[in-house]
Amino acid sequence: MSTIGQGILLGIAILAxxxxxxxxxxxxxxAIAMRGEPALPADFAAFPYVDADAxxxxxxSYPMLGTFDSVNPFIVNGSPSPGTNILVYETVMARSxxxxxxxxxxxxxxxxxxxxxxxxxFTLDLRAKFSDGIPITAEDLKxxxxxxxEKGRPGARSSYSQIADIVIKDPHRIRFVFKDAxxxxxxxxxxxxxxxxxxxxxPVSFDKSTLKPMIGSGPYMFDSIDPGNSVxxxxxxxxxxxxxxxxxxxxxxxxxxxVYYRDPVTMFEAFKxxxxxxxxxxxxxxxxxxxxxxxxxxxxxxxxxxxxGLPKPAVGWVFNTRRPVFTDVRVRQALSMMxxxxxxxxxxxxxxxxxxxxxxxGSILSACGHPADEREKALLAPFPGAVSPNVxxxxxxxxVSDGSGRDRTVARQALGLLKEAGWSVRDGKLQKEGKPLxxxxxxxxxxxxxxxxxxxxxxxxxxxxxxxxxxxxAQFQRRKQNYDFDMLPFAxxxxxxxxxxQNFRWSSAVADQPGxxxxxxxxxxxxxxxxxxxxxxxxxxxFVAAVRALDxxxxxGNYAIPLFHAPRMWIARWNKTTRPDKPAMALGAYGDTLAxxxxxxxxxxx
Numbered sequence: 001m002s003t004i005g006q007g008i009l010l011g012i013a014i015l016a017x018x019x020x021x022x023x024x025x026x027x028x029x030x031a032i033a034m035r036g037e038p039a040l041p042a043d044f045a046a047f048p049y050v051d052a053d054a055x056x057x058x059x060x061s062y063p064m065l066g067t068f069d070s071v072n073p074f075i076v077n078g079s080p081s082p083g084t085n086i087l088v089y090e091t092v093m094a095r096s097x098x099x100x101x102x103x104x105x106x107x108x109x110x111x112x113x114x115x116x117x118x119x120x121x122f123t124l125d126l127r128a129k130f131s132d133g134i135p136i137t138a139e140d141l142k143x144x145x146x147x148x149x150e151k152g153r154p155g156a157r158s159s160y161s162q163i164a165d166i167v168i169k170d171p172h173r174i175r176f177v178f179k180d181a182x183x184x185x186x187x188x189x190x191x192x193x194x195x196x197x198x199x200x201x202x203p204v205s206f207d208k209s210t211l212k213p214m215i216g217s218g219p220y221m222f223d224s225i226d227p228g229n230s231v232x233x234x235x236x237x238x239x240x241x242x243x244x245x246x247x248x249x250x251x252x253x254x255x256x257x258x259v260y261y262r263d264p265v266t267m268f269e270a271f272k273x274x275x276x277x278x279x280x281x282x283x284x285x286x287x288x289x290x291x292x293x294x295x296x297x298x299x300x301x302x303x304x305x306x307x308x309g310l311p312k313p314a315v316g317w318v319f320n321t322r323r324p325v326f327t328d329v330r331v332r333q334a335l336s337m338m339x340x341x342x343x344x345x346x347x348x349x350x351x352x353x354x355x356x357x358x359x360x361x362g363s364i365l366s367a368c369g370h371p372a373d374e375r376e377k378a379l380l381a382p383f384p385g386a387v388s389p390n391v392x393x394x395x396x397x398x399x400v401s402d403g404s405g406r407d408r409t410v411a412r413q414a415l416g417l418l419k420e421a422g423w424s425v426r427d428g429k430l431q432k433e434g435k436p437l438x439x440x441x442x443x444x445x446x447x448x449x450x451x452x453x454x455x456x457x458x459x460x461x462x463x464x465x466x467x468x469x470x471x472x473x474a475q476f477q478r479r480k481q482n483y484d485f486d487m488l489p490f491a492x493x494x495x496x497x498x499x500x501x502q503n504f505r506w507s508s509a510v511a512d513q514p515g516x517x518x519x520x521x522x523x524x525x526x527x528x529x530x531x532x533x534x535x536x537x538x539x540x541x542x543f544v545a546a547v548r549a550l551d552x553x554x555x556x557g558n559y560a561i562p563l564f565h566a567p568r569m570w571i572a573r574w575n576k577t578t579r580p581d582k583p584a585m586a587l588g589a590y591g592d593t594l595a596x597x598x599x600x601x602x603x604x605x606x
Contacts, residue, residue, distance in 0.1 A: 010210070028110035028123060032093070034101035034188055034497050035540055039280040047096050047500045050249030051580045058603060061276040061578055063267050065227040065445065066473025067260055069561050070209035074152050074194065077514035078209030078475050081231040082258050087251075088131075088233070089216035091189040092141065094124055094246035094605035101497030103191040104246045106135055107217065113187045120187035121175040125334040129240045130197045130217045138174035142197035144167045145176065151207040155504040155515045172562075183535040187501040217241070219251040230309060232257040249580075252601070264413050264447055277577050278601065281570035282446060284349035291572065300575050312526040314492040316560030317441065317455070322521040323486050325439050330421040332558035334414040339561050342403035344451065353564035355398050360494055360550045363546060367551040370394045375545035380552070383526035387549075388556040396555060398562050405454075411461045418462065430463040438465035444476040448489055451563075481515050490519055490560070498547060501533050504555065516603055520559035527553050 002272040015334045031038035046052040062082075065504050070078030070437035073085045092101035093111065103111070108122035128136040165177040171515035173474050178186050217240065220233035235334050241247050263266035268286060272293050281287050287303075295301040317339070319326040326332055341355050357368040361436040371394040372380070373388075380387055401407040415425075423432045430437040441452045449470050456466035471479065492505060501517075502508065509521040510516035530550040536544035573579075579601050 001384050005513060009256070018072075026112050026114040026121075028112045028121075031102060031104045032111045032113065032188060032191060033099065033103075035537075035543065036498070038096075038102045038104070039099050040096070040534060041102065042247055044104070045255075046245055046248035047098060047250075049094055049580060049582050052249040054249045054252045054580075056252050057254050059257065060253050060258055060278060061257040062278055063271065063276045064258050064260045065264060068231070069228065069474070070211065071222070071225065071231065071550075072174065072206075072210050072216060074148060074156065074196075075207045075209075076481060077207060079474055083233055083256065084214060084222075085214075085218040086215055086218075087256060088218050088222065089194045089196070090218045090241065091194055092203075094244075095192060096246075099187060101185075101494060103188060103497070106241065106244060106246055108191070111187070114340055115512055116181045117178075117184045117187050119177040120190050121173065122190070124172040124174075126172060127240050128217060130200070131216055131221050131236050131238070132197075132200065132215055133238075134197065135198055136195060136197075137171045138168045138402055139171075140195055140198050141174050142168060142299035142521070143201075144193055145194040145204055147196060147201070147206060148193070151203070154510055154513050155501060158503055158510065159186070159500050162186055176261070178582050181484070182403060182532065183500065185535055186538070189500055189513050210424065215225070219247070221258065223255065228260065228320065229463075230257060230259045253485075253550075264445055273571070275576060277574050282566075283571055284352040284566070287566075287570050288350040288352060294576070296572075302573055302575055304571045304573075304579075306571055307568045310444065310496065311363040311365060311494040312354075312356060312565040313539075314356055314357070314359040314361065314494070314560075315563045315565060317452075317489050317563065318489050318519045318560045319558070320483060320486055320519065320521060322483060323439070325437065325486070328421045329558055330417045331423070331437075334417040334421075334462075335459070335464070336558055336561045337399040337414045337417075338401075338412055338462065339455050339525065339563070340401045340405050340410075340458050341564060342401045343405040345455055345564065348450070349564075354567055356562045356565050357397055358555050358562070359492060360498070360547060360551055363494075363496060365494075365496065365498070365547040365551065367391065367394060367548045367555065368396070372424040372547060372552065373545060375542065376549045379530060379546060379549045380526070383553075386524070386526040386556065387552045391552045391556050400424055405458065406487060408461070408463065413463055429465065429532055437463070438466055440468070440469055441466045442469050442471060442476065442485045442488040443470060444473060444489075446470070457604055458485070469518070473488070479535075480519065483514070483519065483521065488519070490517075492517070500534060502534065502550065504549075505530055507531060522557065524553065524556075525558065527557075532546055573601075 006108045016556050030042045062084060068079050068081040070080045071084050073080040092108045094106040096102045096104060107124055107128045109125045110123045122138060130136060144165060145163060152446060162183060163176050164179040167175040169175060175217050195217060197215050211225055211227055219236060219239045221236050223232040224233035225231050235254045244459040263268060270276060273451045277314040289301060309565050319332050320328060345351050345353050358366050360366040361368060372392050398411055401410050416431060423437055424432045443452050447496055449468060452468045456468060457464050480488060504526050505517040508528055510518050510519050511523050527550065530546055532547035534543060534550060537546055
């Protein structure tokens with residue numbers, strides 16, 4: 001063969017190789033899923049969990065506990081009011097509440113990413129505009145990513161710091177190139193990015209608390225802000241996205257108002273007298289006996305129990321392992337054993353709660369009840385001893401007491417662990433090297449204080465000294481953000497597609513970074529490795545194995561005392577509002593029903 005012929009064949013081979021690369025095979029699509037394919041076709045009319053023909057108009061109000069001093073939810077500073085991020089701003093694409101992690105057209109009408117997900121490209125809808133009429137362009141997306149990477153909350157900084165380059169192809173087409181393609185969630189995190197107006201935000205002052213109304217492209221604009229008391233949003237009559245299939249049947253009210261109350265008792269009494277419309281009930285005693293008032297008896301107030309397909313909230317007392325008293329896992333395990341759920345559920349909660357087991361309870365992702373399979377064992381093999389044998393076997397459950405509030409068998413077992421850790425009882429107090437085992441529980445309200453008092457009373461059996469400090473909402477938030485506590489309550493919400501947010505909750509990288517959700521101060525190479533494996537998983541089987549392995553590590557680490565959860569969401573509403581008949585699988589995926597009710601609910605037809 002001639003040299004020229006060999007050169008031609010070589011050129012053809014190189015061209016074929018280039019055409020076969022993942023990047024070359026990428027094509028613009030109308031939707032993107034974390035794994036597998038989106039459930040809905042390109043021409044879908046509306047999400048399946050909405051009432052596409054829901055009536056429009058009217059108003060709705062929701063209660064909030066505490067106070068607020070900012071309307072900017074994207075930064076660490078301040079206590080922001082709700083609503084801004086879901087009502088005023090839109091994300092690049094719209095997340096479906098009925099799938100684990102899938103996005104459909106919104107500001108971006110198509111999304112393109114290669115098989116290796118090393119970059120993602122969005123083509124924007126030419127109609128998209130902010131509420132002041134200024135069109136949304138690729139420059140706004142670039143501005144949003146860069147600003148949130150520099151001055152956003154730690155979770156946003158962590159996600160957007162993975163961007164290696166931002167390429168604006170034209171005014172309505174933008175590509176984000178990633179530093180490391182092993183995190184397959186990154187294209188979806190870009191789809192979930194809030195789009196901020198470059199022309200209306202001062203980057204210099206963005207990270208300062210503000211009560212100045214913010215401008216977005218979403219269905220609502222600020223109507224009124226009463227600092228610390230209430231915030232009201234009004235429908236934008238010129239909202240560009242009202243006819244998008246991903247918005248059809250949603251955002252139905254003309255006005256949405258959030259009203260603040262200083263304590264739970266006052267908040268509940270206000271509901272009884274129709275001072276707000278929808279209540280997300282989280283007090284078992286109220287749900288059991290509190291709705292015996294005229295409006296509830298005659299049907300003007302409707303109660304509903306709503307199930308969803310999500311892991312149950314992981315509510316717990318968090319150990320701050322940065323504190324010397326909590327550095328030994330045996331101490332944390334012993335103190336965890338002493339929470340008497342059986343007594344509390346019977347005496348305080350009418351047996352309405354269930355004990356929480358792990359961080360993905362009630363879902364396929366939970367390690368509870370599932371022995372580790374070969375995939376999990378391979379993932380955990382480099383970290384021998386990191387998982388307790390009973391957790392590895394799937395047989396671990398939180399300690400079950402005799403319900404007396406004074407279970408001495410459990411107390412003896414806990415005391416045995418404390419003695420192994422070097423603690424001994426002297427003069428009725430647990431001591432080590434002359435120092436008592438003592439700590440403080442920080443609580444935000446009376447209801448939480450009541451549970452803390454029950455727990456502290458049980459610890460007296462061991463000679464543990466516990467002080468309970470109740471703070472106002474602002475102080476509680478500051479202490480939490482700055483890790484200025486020994487122990488406090490927290491609830492981790494999870495979807496069926498946990499991802500990069502797990503770094504923000506558990507990774508070593510954010511353990512000492514103020515404002516993260518790694519309240520326990522976890523610094524574990526094994527945990528870091530499982531999060532990486534979860535983010536790199538190509539198949540559902542690999543993903544489930546990585547999440548279960550992470551669950552086993554967190555349970556074995558005893559980073560929090562597992563508390564309890566309601567088996568279903570408890571919702572009470574005045575009958576002037578109603579909801580679609582079919583609940584979304586992931587209802588409440590962004591926190592609680594306060595985040596989703598304004599989206600799904602609508603005024604009752606007269």
